[in-house]
Amino acid sequence: MKTDLFAAPSDASMTVFEAIYSLRATRIYEDRPIPADVIHQIVQAGTMACSSGNTQPWEFVVVTERDLKERIKAHMVDAFSTIDAERAQKPEQLVDGVGRPITGHAAVEHLDTVPMMVVVCWNPERGVRMKGEYETNLDGTLRETRVIPGGRGVSLFQACQNMMLAGRALGVSSLFTTFFFLRNDEIKAILGIPPHIFMECAVFFGYGEEKLGKPRRKPLAEVAHINGWGNPYQITN
Ligand SMILES: Cc1cc2nc3c(=O)[nH]c(=O)nc-3n(C[C@H](O)[C@H](O)[C@H](O)COP(=O)(O)O)c2cc1C
Numbered sequence: 001m002k003t004d005l006f007a008a009p010s011d012a013s014m015t016v017f018e019a020i021y022s023l024r025a026t027r028i029y030e031d032r033p034i035p036a037d038v039i040h041q042i043v044q045a046g047t048m049a050c051s052s053g054n055t056q057p058w059e060f061v062v063v064t065e066r067d068l069k070e071r072i073k074a075h076m077v078d079a080f081s082t083i084d085a086e087r088a089q090k091p092e093q094l095v096d097g098v099g100r101p102i103t104g105h106a107a108v109e110h111l112d113t114v115p116m117m118v119v120v121c122w123n124p125e126r127g128v129r130m131k132g133e134y135e136t137n138l139d140g141t142l143r144e145t146r147v148i149p150g151g152r153g154v155s156l157f158q159a160c161q162n163m164m165l166a167g168r169a170l171g172v173s174s175l176f177t178t179f180f181f182l183r184n185d186e187i188k189a190i191l192g193i194p195p196h197i198f199m200e201c202a203v204f205f206g207y208g209e210e211k212l213g214k215p216r217r218k219p220l221a222e223v224a225h226i227n228g229w230g231n232p233y234q235i236t237n
Contacts, residue, residue, distance in 0.1 A: 010041045012169035019168040024215055026173035027107040029206030033064070034115045038170050042205060043118065045166035049159035052150040057127030058159050061119040061191050066112065071190050072180075073111040079182035080108045097216035104179050107204065115206040119180070119191060120160055122152045122198040140195035153200045160203050173208035177201060 034042075043060055051057060063069060084103070087094065094103050107114075124134055124142055133151070134142040144151070164174040178201045180187050188199055224233035 010045075010166065010170065012041075012166075014169040016165065016169075019165045022214070023164060023168045024173065024208075024212040025102070025175050026204075026206070026208040026210055026212065027104075027175055028110050028209045029114050029173070029204070030209045031113040032115065032207060034172055034205060034207075038172060039064075039116060039205075041170060042163050042166045042172065046118070046120075046159040046163040049162045051155040051158070052127075053129055055126050055129065055155065057122050057124075057152075058156050059121040059123050059197065060159075061121065061193065063117040063119060063191070064115065068190060069112045069114060069117070072117075072187055073108065075183040075186045075190075076108045076111060076179065079179070080105055083182070098213070104177065107175055107177065108179075111204075113206075114204045117202050117204050118160075118163060119187075119193075119202045120156050120200055121193060122156055122200050124196060124198070127152065127155065136196070142196050142198075152198055156200050160201060163203055163205075167205050171207070172205050174206075175204040177204065 039062065043062060046058065046060060047056070049058075063072075087103075094101060096102050128134055129150075130146060130148050132146045133144065133148055135145045136142055160176055164176065167174045180199060180202050184199060187193075188195075188197075193199055221233050225231050226233045226235070
């Protein structure tokens with residue numbers, strides 16, 4: 001593995017377009033570890049993302065220990081036991097094109113065998129950009145007092161996608177999740193995350209044990225507009 005941080009620190013041969021077009025949300029993984037140098041390349045790719053004002057407000061809690069995963073799983077199984085009653089989406093929206101559930105139940109059920117979870121947090125010590133953006137509560141947590149676009153998750157999700165594409169290029173599948181918010185305090189406590197740090201999302205990584213085809217996406221013409229809303233998208237020279 002190359003160590004020059006100004007060169008791509010990986011020998012992966014997959015092109016960026018191959019990685020983008022073949023990335024799938026994977027919820028069931030083989031119970032085998034990801035080699036340390038592969039983990040390192042994935043997390044390092046996260047640090048190369050863009051962020052508001054280059055604040056780089058991310059903190060990556062890399063979880064590989066079985067005991068931690070089992071404790072997190074116990075909370076998530078409990079949270080998911082009642083979650084379906086609260087969903088706003090219709091049942092037909094909760095499956096993918098081949099009828100596979102996208103609700104996270106499978107991910108939670110197999111959480112203890114996910115080889116690596118990267119819990120991605122926002123650190124206000126680097127992330128706050130404007131006066132009065134946050135105030136401190138009595139318990140040490142922060143509350144947003146001035147909404148400024150580009151905050152928190154907006155500066156973390158690019159890092160997540162970087163890690164997922166880096167993983168894909170290295171043969172490691174992934175799942176982006178936000179469902180830890182359902183047991184925010186408990187999971188922060190398990191991982192020792194301080195009160196003022198925001199836990200925003202978690203990305204699961206491992207060697208997939210699901211057979212997944214190509215991702216299904218809406219055709220570009222259905223979601224793109226040219227030079228103004230409603231103008232059918234077409235590009236000509
Ligand atoms: C903001 C966000 C939240 C998500 N939350 C969950 C989740 O709670 N559980 C889950 O299993 N997948 C979750 N996913 C993964 C999506 O279900 C997945 O990306 C989508 O179904 C497309 O999957 P595909 O790339 O395999 O086609 C989430 C993805 C995003 C971007």
